[in-house]
Amino acid sequence: MCEHDLLEVVEIEESTGLSQWGWEAYRAELSKPEAVMLAARREPPDPSTGRRLVGFAAARVSAEELHINNIGVRAELRRLGVGRALLGTCLDLGAHCGARLAVLEVRASNAAALGLYERLGFKIVGERRKYYKGPVEDALIMTRPLVPKA
16 A cells, blocks of 8 residues: 555545544554565556545454455445455565464344355354444454464
């Protein structure tokens, strides 16, 4: 992901109901060495909108843990494997950075995301009450072991 992707990242965030970090938070994250920031782009851009960004992922490796912060895919391009590819790449990069565990939170009502995470080996290990705002909702905590790769 590059700084020029951030306007579209925020647009996806706002249109899909993701927890909203906003432009400045993503910009700050881009400069951190422990950050894993991915963008899925289409080339050439969509002829009707000029948009390039299809989806994105934001994660961070810290203390042998990969924390997946946000994954978003344009609503009209879901169920095409973009989210799976972004998450798979995050997991691979986390393992290459020495992470032994992947962790994420997901809205309890997000059945599509829960299904994807479970298919990729994540298990529910806990809950955070009233974690999400707008609307207020519980988060399920999910983890998956990783095998560090040198």
